[in-house]
Amino acid sequence: MRTLIHKVMELIRVGIVGFDTSHAVEFTRRINHVDIPEEQWVEGAQVVMGYPGAPSSFASEEVISQRTQLLRDKYGVQIVNAPDEMIGKVDAILLEFQEGGSHLENARPFLEAGLPTFIDKPFTCGVRDAKRLAKLAESQGTPLFSSSSLRYAVEVQQLKSRTEEVGAVLGADAYSPASFHPRNPGLFNYGIHGVETLYSLMGPGCESVWCVSEDRWETTMGRWRDCRIGTMRGTRQGAHSYGFTAFCEKGVVQSVIDTRYIYRELLKQIMNMFQTRKPPLTVEETVEIIAFIEASMESANKGSIKVKLST
Numbered sequence: 001m002r003t004l005i006h007k008v009m010e011l012i013r014v015g016i017v018g019f020d021t022s023h024a025v026e027f028t029r030r031i032n033h034v035d036i037p038e039e040q041w042v043e044g045a046q047v048v049m050g051y052p053g054a055p056s057s058f059a060s061e062e063v064i065s066q067r068t069q070l071l072r073d074k075y076g077v078q079i080v081n082a083p084d085e086m087i088g089k090v091d092a093i094l095l096e097f098q099e100g101g102s103h104l105e106n107a108r109p110f111l112e113a114g115l116p117t118f119i120d121k122p123f124t125c126g127v128r129d130a131k132r133l134a135k136l137a138e139s140q141g142t143p144l145f146s147s148s149s150l151r152y153a154v155e156v157q158q159l160k161s162r163t164e165e166v167g168a169v170l171g172a173d174a175y176s177p178a179s180f181h182p183r184n185p186g187l188f189n190y191g192i193h194g195v196e197t198l199y200s201l202m203g204p205g206c207e208s209v210w211c212v213s214e215d216r217w218e219t220t221m222g223r224w225r226d227c228r229i230g231t232m233r234g235t236r237q238g239a240h241s242y243g244f245t246a247f248c249e250k251g252v253v254q255s256v257i258d259t260r261y262i263y264r265e266l267l268k269q270i271m272n273m274f275q276t277r278k279p280p281l282t283v284e285e286t287v288e289i290i291a292f293i294e295a296s297m298e299s300a301n302k303g304s305i306k307v308k309l310s311t
Contacts, residue, residue: 012045012274015090017083017106018097019052019067020059023120026263027094028075031271035074042267044275047075049090051083057183058098084109092116092274099183100125104133107144111136116143116277118270121196122188122293123286127310130290134283145270145279146286148196149262150176150242152269155255156200159246167249171229174198174244178218178234186213186297187220191234193242195289197257198222201246202230204285206292208308213300220296287311 028047029036052068055061071077093110100122123146124130137144178191206222216237222230242257269280291309299307
């Protein structure tokens with residue numbers, strides 16, 4: 001019994017801010033080990049508090065209420081009336097509001113309090129806010145991390161572990177759905193999944209982009225500083241899937257991504273940051289991803305001209 005109590009006491013206490021995404025429920029299932037197979041469990045933490053937030057264009061009052069009831073009554077999450085009520089009662093934060101433009105102000109009190117913070121995609125909807133978040137986290141010495149779950153897809157990780165076999169990635173094409181939403185314009189809403197996949201394969205260093213955008217799809221081509229080319233295709237009609245083609249030194253690797261384990265793999269990275277206070281990804285790369293999307297939108301709006309990233 002003592003061993004069990006000691007283990008429970010060591011669990012990182014996590015607070016969730018924002019229930020207008022299904023991630024609030026799905027992440028809690030995996031962290032708290034409820035309503036999900038053991039193979040999906042993530043160790044080391046417990047979601048103990050949550051702030052639902054107001055209904056939004058992403059989720060109705062009814063949906064927010066259903067998620068709140070589930071998290072409170074079945075998953076044991078204490079619901080608070082204001083986000084700052086969590087400060088001093090949790091060890092880390094999952095910021096889950098879907099609107100990227102709200103993340104700077106919603107993350108501010110937790111970063112200032114020194115709480116390791118994960119901001120779900122999109123990090124922001126513009127480079128200006130992204131740089132402000134990065135500067136705030138740095139000034140407070142607070143760990144900050146943001147990512148799409150697709151970055152840590154098993155298939156992507158497997159390719160990155162095969163460097164000796166296939167060689168370095170000389171170029172890559174990634175694809176994902178890219179549905180529109182007025183509060184997260186362009187690729188910020190859902191196309192960011194494909195952008196994150198591309199960056200996971202290529203690494204940072206993109207200097208300029210060209211984008212062709214139509215109502216049914218769009219393609220953004222990026223040129224990296226070392227002259228490599230990477231493309232992201234976002235689909236808004238027809239069959240939707242996630243995947244990539246990596247053009248490597250010793251072969252071409254193509255893969256469709258199995259999304260069953262992407263939340264688990266992302267949460268492993270988040271839990272490690274909460275435990276070590278070391279983000280798995282530099283905030284500079286996250287800012288560059290925001291710049292990539294921002295430049296993509298500018299290119300599309302100006303007739304597919306070449307646009308340099310503003311980082």
